[in-house]
Amino acid sequence: MKVRILGCGPSYGVPSLSRGYGECNPNNPKNIRLRTAMLLTTEYGNIVFDTGPEIRQQLIAAGTPKIDAVVYTHAHYDHMGGAEDLRKALGNTDAPQPLPVYLTHTDEREFRNLLYFAFKPIVDTPLFDIRNIKPYQEFDINGLKIFPIKQYHDINNTNISIGYRIKDFAYSTDVKKMDEEGFEALKGIKTWILGVTTPTQNPKHINLEEALEWIERIKPQRVFLTHMGTRMDYDTLCQKLPPHIRPVYDGMEIDIE
Ligand SMILES: [Zn+2]
Structure with a gap:
């Protein structure tokens, strides 16, 4: 399997309209971060995790791969x-097949609201094939087994996001807290992509201090930080962190067993 980091930025991107580059060095292109998304290339097909507002340019930069399915972490x-850009991409062929989209029942409501026009009865061929997932209930995409993990996206446990384990690899972004069951599900992973937006504080995402505690607990061989905000300078992180923990950058590719 191979992962391509389509984007590793926070909700506001880096540079952001309000904060610019913040503490990030504007001369390092690795600090230019589009919104967080990932492409997983496997023998079972190409799966995109999340489709933020820059997904079009991110997939073009990735060489416009054929997309077999989309998996969502949450409906932000x-x-x-x-x-919507995936809808356009599907319309490009003579016989477009509905694109399988995996998300929770709650996120499906948001998805339908966002793309209400794609679900209007005048559309003859359905554009999306919505498939509901539930935390801790394994599903598969063309035979690739995926295990969804419940995450809390804030300190009050009101907002749920989903992390994913695929073999010995896990993708956990937009997470502030997890139940014991979540940590248990991550046991034995070798490669972990973890969303860490700020070095300290943050009510919605684990900060770097918390991430280091989680990493110590799970003990993966390699950790890659994503969803990084304007306080997370690439070179500063590389100097500060042990070699098995690295920040990612847009376009980075990681080979996974
Ligand atoms: Zn986010």
Whole structure:
């Protein structure tokens, strides 16, 4: 399997309209971060995780791969706002097949609201084939087994997001807390992509201090940080962190067993 980081930015991107580059060095292109999304290339097909508002340019930069399915972590704009562009991409062939989209029942409501025009009765061929998933209930995409993990996206446990384990790899972004069951499900992973937006504080995402505690607990061989905000300078992180923990950058590719 191979992962391509389509984007590793926070909801506001780096540079952001209000904060610019913040503490990130503007001369390092690795600090230019589009909204967080990932492409997983496998023998079972190509799966996109999240479709933020920049998904079109991210997939073009990836060489316009054929997309076999989309998996959503949660229904925030920075993770779902570009879904309409997939609809356009599907319309490009003579016989477009509905695109399988995996998400929770709650996120499906948001998805339908966002793309209400794609679900109007005048559309003859359905554009999306919606498939509901539930935390801790394994599903498969063309035979590739995927295990969804419940995450809390804030300190009050009101907002749920989903992390995913695929073999010994896990993708956990937009997470502030997890139940014991979540940590248990991550046991034995070798490669972990973890969303860490700020070095300290943050009510919605684990910060770097918390991430280091989680990493110590799970002990994966390699950790890659994503969803990084304007306080997370690439070179500063590389110097500060042990070699098995690295920040990612847009366009980075990671080989996974
Ligand atoms: Zn986000």
